[in-house]
Amino acid sequence: MIEVRHYSQSFGKKQVLQNVNFSINKGEIAGLIGPSGLGKTTLIKSVIGMQAPTEGTLHVMGEKQPTLAVSKDIGYMAQADALYGDLTPRGNLRYFGKLYGLKNKRLTERVEDVLRFTDLTADAGRPVHLFSGGMKRRLSLAIALIHEPPLLLLDEPTVGIDPKLKRAFWKEFEQLRAQGVTILLTTHIMDEAARCDRLLLIRDGRLMAGGTPKELEERFGSIEDAFMQKEQM
Numbered sequence: 525m526i527e528v529r530h531y532s533q534s535f536g537k538k539q540v541l542q543n544v545n546f547s548i549n550k551g552e553i554a555g556l557i558g559p560s561g562l563g564k565t566t567l568i569k570s571v572i573g574m575q576a577p578t579e580g581t582l583h584v585m586g587e588k589q590p591t592l593a594v595s596k597d598i599g600y601m602a603q604a605d606a607l608y609g610d611l612t613p614r615g616n617l618r619y620f621g622k623l624y625g626l627k628n629k630r631l632t633e634r635v636e637d638v639l640r641f642t643d644l645t646a647d648a649g650r651p652v653h654l655f656s657g658g659m660k661r662r663l664s665l666a667i668a669l670i671h672e673p674p675l676l677l678l679d680e681p682t683v684g685i686d687p688k689l690k691r692a693f694w695k696e697f698e699q700l701r702a703q704g705v706t707i708l709l710t711t712h713i714m715d716e717a718a719r720c721d722r723l724l725l726i727r728d729g730r731l732m733a734g735g736t737p738k739e740l741e742e743r744f745g746s747i748e749d750a751f752m753q754k755e756q757m
């Protein structure tokens with residue numbers, strides 16, 4: 525689903541990531557973990573094709589990024605909610621759905637499906653600027669799902685939401701995985717990292733370790749210890 529080879533990314537003279545290599549299989553939930561500001565969002569943006577790598581290659585579903593060929597197959601939930609506050613959730617969803625080429629009955633069906641999926645049906649008629657932070661996160665997830673993409677890229681999807689909603693999100697992620705959807709997410713939350721099929725640990729501009737949560741626990745003692753490790757393996 526995703527194949528990253530010898531990927532490096534610099535901004536001007538600043539090198540953010542260096543020689544990163546990994547691949548992610550269909551139907552996996554992969555978690556990108558690592559300290560703040562060290563390149564997780566940068567890597568996600570390159571996978572989406574929002575920026576070309578300085579070096580190396582990123583292939584998504586066999587297509588070399590950046591390309592428009594796979595943009596409709598990716599659902600992206602950014603760290604900051606990008607929503608139209610004056611519109612209702614239905615208005616937002618219809619707008620983004622149309623951007624992805626949905627129309628008529630299919631568009632209406634998908635809007636109602638994702639509203640149900642994210643438990644927003646009851647609030648679907650209120651303007652979004654009246655929403656709580658958690659409701660906005662739910663709507664952002666609904667937008668990422670509107671076109672039924674086989675690949676979801678979620679940048680800190682559960683930041684700022686309560687434990688109940690976090691649990692509901694994870695139920696949704698696992699349901700999507702069961703349907704064959706691939707998910708790459710970033711997280712700072714250890715119990716969330718533990719629920720991923722595979723973890724990619726970014727440290728000091730490099731992919732320091734990759735493996736199942738169990739493998740990282742065996743190697744470092746715990747996922748938290750893996751996160752704290754200073755030595756490059």
Ligand SMILES: Nc1ncnc2c1ncn2[C@@H]1O[C@H](COP(=O)(O)OP(=O)(O)OP(=O)(O)O)[C@@H](O)[C@H]1O
Binds near residue numbers: 560563567
């Ligand atoms: N377009 C850009 N131009 C210049 N610098 C950038 C650009 N995008 C990211 N950076 C820099 O790259 C570094 C990595 O940022 P990035 O947002 O990828 O980190 P992150 O690991 O996702 O952080 P967090 O966990 O806090 O979200 C930061 O120093 C950031 O300032």
